[in-house]
Amino acid sequence: MAAINPQSTVLSNVVPKKSSMLARRESGWGLVFIAPWIIGFLLFTLIPMAASLVLSFTNYELLNPEEMSFIGLSNYARMARDPMVGHSLWITVKFGLLAVPITIALTLGIALLVNHPRLFGKRIFRTLFYMPSIIPVVAVTLIWGGVLNGQSGWLNRMLEVVGINGPNWILSETWVYPALMFMGFWGIGGGMLIMLAGLQGVPTELYDAAKVDGAGPLRRFWNITLPMISPVIFYILVTSLIGLSQYFTQPYVMTNGTGDPNNATMFFNINLYKEAFRFQEMGYASAQGWLMFSIVIVTTIVLFWSARYWVYYAGGDE
Amino acid sequence: MNKMATRTIARSNTPVGPSSALFKQMRGLVATGSFTLFGLMVLSIFLMPLAYMVTQSLKDEAQISDVSGPLWPAAAATFEYEGEQVPVYNVPTEEGMQSWALVKKGREVSSFVDPANPEAGLIEWEGRWRTLTPAWTFAPRWENYSTAWRTSRFTLLLRNTLMIAVPSTIGAVASSIIVAYGFSRFRFPGKKLLFIILLGTIILPFWVTLIPTYALYQRIGWVGTFLPLIVPHFFANAWNVFLLRQYLMGIPRELDEAAMIDGAGPFRILISVILPQAAPAVTAVTLFHFFWAWNDFFGPLIYLSGKQDLFPISVGIMNFNAIYSVEPHLIQSIAVLALVIPITIFFFAQQFFMQGVKITGVEK
Numbered sequence: 001m002a003a004i005n006p007q008s009t010v011l012s013n014v015v016p017k018k019s020s021m022l023a024r025r026e027s028g029w030g031l032v033f034i035a036p037w038i039i040g041f042l043l044f045t046l047i048p049m050a051a052s053l054v055l056s057f058t059n060y061e062l063l064n065p066e067e068m069s070f071i072g073l074s075n076y077a078r079m080a081r082d083p084m085v086g087h088s089l090w091i092t093v094k095f096g097l098l099a100v101p102i103t104i105a106l107t108l109g110i111a112l113l114v115n116h117p118r119l120f121g122k123r124i125f126r127t128l129f130y131m132p133s134i135i136p137v138v139a140v141t142l143i144w145g146g147v148l149n150g151q152s153g154w155l156n157r158m159l160e161v162v163g164i165n166g167p168n169w170i171l172s173e174t175w176v177y178p179a180l181m182f183m184g185f186w187g188i189g190g191g192m193l194i195m196l197a198g199l200q201g202v203p204t205e206l207y208d209a210a211k212v213d214g215a216g217p218l219r220r221f222w223n224i225t226l227p228m229i230s231p232v233i234f235y236i237l238v239t240s241l242i243g244l245s246q247y248f249t250q251p252y253v254m255t256n257g258t259g260d261p262n263n264a265t266m267f268f269n270i271n272l273y274k275e276a277f278r279f280q281e282m283g284y285a286s287a288q289g290w291l292m293f294s295i296v297i298v299t300t301i302v303l304f305w306s307a308r309y310w311v312y313y314a315g316g317d318e
Numbered sequence: 319m320n321k322m323a324t325r326t327i328a329r330s331n332t333p334v335g336p337s338s339a340l341f342k343q344m345r346g347l348v349a350t351g352s353f354t355l356f357g358l359m360v361l362s363i364f365l366m367p368l369a370y371m372v373t374q375s376l377k378d379e380a381q382i383s384d385v386s387g388p389l390w391p392a393a394a395a396t397f398e399y400e401g402e403q404v405p406v407y408n409v410p411t412e413e414g415m416q417s418w419a420l421v422k423k424g425r426e427v428s429s430f431v432d433p434a435n436p437e438a439g440l441i442e443w444e445g446r447w448r449t450l451t452p453a454w455t456f457a458p459r460w461e462n463y464s465t466a467w468r469t470s471r472f473t474l475l476l477r478n479t480l481m482i483a484v485p486s487t488i489g490a491v492a493s494s495i496i497v498a499y500g501f502s503r504f505r506f507p508g509k510k511l512l513f514i515i516l517l518g519t520i521i522l523p524f525w526v527t528l529i530p531t532y533a534l535y536q537r538i539g540w541v542g543t544f545l546p547l548i549v550p551h552f553f554a555n556a557w558n559v560f561l562l563r564q565y566l567m568g569i570p571r572e573l574d575e576a577a578m579i580d581g582a583g584p585f586r587i588l589i590s591v592i593l594p595q596a597a598p599a600v601t602a603v604t605l606f607h608f609f610w611a612w613n614d615f616f617g618p619l620i621y622l623s624g625k626q627d628l629f630p631i632s633v634g635i636m637n638f639n640a641i642y643s644v645e646p647h648l649i650q651s652i653a654v655l656a657l658v659i660p661i662t663i664f665f666f667a668q669q670f671f672m673q674g675v676k677i678t679g680v681e682k
Binding site: 023026027028029030031032033034035036037038039040041043044045047048049051052055062065110113114116118119120121125126127128129130131132134135136137138139142143144145146147149152153154157158185186193242245246248249252253256269272273276277282285286288289290292293296297300 | 536633
C-alpha cells in the first residue's frame, strides 16, 4: 500500500520533526473519536463494576439504602450455604454440557449440508436455515412451547408415527433440558454462516492431495476439514459459553419465571433475577453476579489454554 | 472464489465418449436430485414449528382440544337443510365413503341427505350414526389475528417497540462508526490495550454491572421510562465497533489520504470518504442492532416492570402468554404477529445479514 502512495513515505522519512507533530495530532484525533466508547465504558461498565464489587460486601437493599452496612464476606459465605445457588449453578452447567456440544455438532452438520456441491439452490437453503435466528426469542419460545406440548404438540405426534410415545417435554424434570435445547436450535444461523465461511476457506488442494493418497470422505473430514475449521469451532464454543452465562429469556418466558417443573428450569440467572428484583437483596445479588463472572473468566482461560492442543492455526502464531 | 474454483474443475472434466458423458451427466443429476431431496427433508423438519404455528393460529378453540381433529384448521362441516344447520358425517356406503348430512337421527336407521344433490331426497342408512366420524371443512379463523391484536393491544406494543428500537439503533450505529473510525485510522498510545478491553466487555455477564446501574437509574428517575434502554447505546458497543472496524481496515487508506491532501479534516473524511465506502457494513450493523433492540427482553423486563403501557412487543407477548395460556391458538396468533415484521425485513435485506455475519463472524 505504501508503494502505491509515495507521498506518505516522503513525509515520514524526509521531515521527521513535522511528522512527530502530525503523530501527536493524529493521536489526539484518535482519542476524540474513541471518546464515546471510553466515556460509556467508564459510566456503564467500569464504575458500576467497581460499585457492584463493593456492594457484594454489603447488605444493600434497594428499598432502604440508608441501612446499608458492610458485612464482610457474609454474602459469599451465605452463597456457599444457599442450596438454590448451588442448584441453579449445577443445572446451568448440566444444560450447557448437554446443549453446547450437540448444538455445535448440528451447526457443523447444517453448514456441511448447505456447502455440499450436490445441493441445488444453496442460497435459498442458507437463507431459510438462517431465518429462524431473527425471530424474536419470546416468539420462538411460544412456538416451541406449542410444538413440545405433550398432547397436541406436533413433535409427539410425529414421534407417534414412528411408534415412539413422546414424553411430556416441558413438564418433565428430565426432558425439559432437551426441550430447551431444541428451542436453541433456531439460533444456529449465525454459527452456520461462520462455519460455512470456514469450510469455504479450506484450500481445495488439500482435498485433492488426500484423494490422490486414497483417503475416503470420512478420513478427509476427520483429517482435513475438522482441523482446518477448528478455529471456527473454538470461536463458536467461546460464544456459546458467553451465551450460557447469560441464559435467561427462554426458560423465563416458558415458565413465567417460576422455574417449573420442580425448579428444573431455575437457571442461575433466573434465580439471581428473583433474588435481586423480587426479594430486593441487591448486595447478595451482586455477590452472585461476581461468582458468575469469576466462573466465566476461569472457563474462558481454560478454553484458551486448551486451544493450543486442539485448535489448528494455519498461519502459525497469530 | 472457492465456488468458482470447483465450477471450473467440474467443467474441465473431459468426457471420454458421448454415451459415457450422458451417463455421467445423468448420474450427476440423480445424485444432485437425491441430495437436494435430503436437504429439503432436513429443512422441513427444522422449520416444522413454523407450520405448526401458522395452522394452530388459524384454528378455533374447539378444534385445539379435539385430538381426533385434523392437523389443518378445520371446522365440523354442516349443511343447511330446510332452514336448519345439520351436521355432515363420513358415511360408509357400497359406493365408498360419502359425506352426507344427517337429517334425522335414529338408533339403527338414520336419514341423510346428500349435500351435493339435495333434490334426490332423503337417503335411509342402516347403522348407528354415533359410530360415524364427522366431516371437516377447511375453515381458517382469520379473526384470531384481530382478536390477538386487540387483546394484546398490539398497536401500543408496536409503537413502544419502535420508540425504543429506532433511537437506540441510531445512537448505537452513529457512535460505533465514530469509535470504529478512531480504532481503524489513527495511531495513539494504548490503542491495542483499549481495543482488547473493548472486546473483553463482550464476555462480561450483565449482572456484574446491572445492580449499581439500576440503583443509579432509579435515583435519577429513569426506571419506568425508555431512557435506560436508549441512552447507553449512544456510547458504542463492542460487537458493532468490532464489525465496523474490521470492515474499515479493508478500505484503502489512499482514499482518505487523497482527501486529506485536498484539505479535508478527519470528520469530513469520515462522512464523505469512509461512510459511503462502508455502506454494506453500516447497513449490517444497523439491521443487527435494530433486531437486537426489537428482541431485547431482559432490559424492558426490569426497567419497565409494572408499566403495562410502556411494554414493547417482547415483554407484552410474554405477558399475553401468561394470561391467555388456556387459549393456545391465540398464543400462536400473537407469535405470528410478533415475527411477521422481522421476517419481512429479513427477506428484503437478507444479503446484508448474511454478509454481515460473514465479514467478521459477528452476530449479537
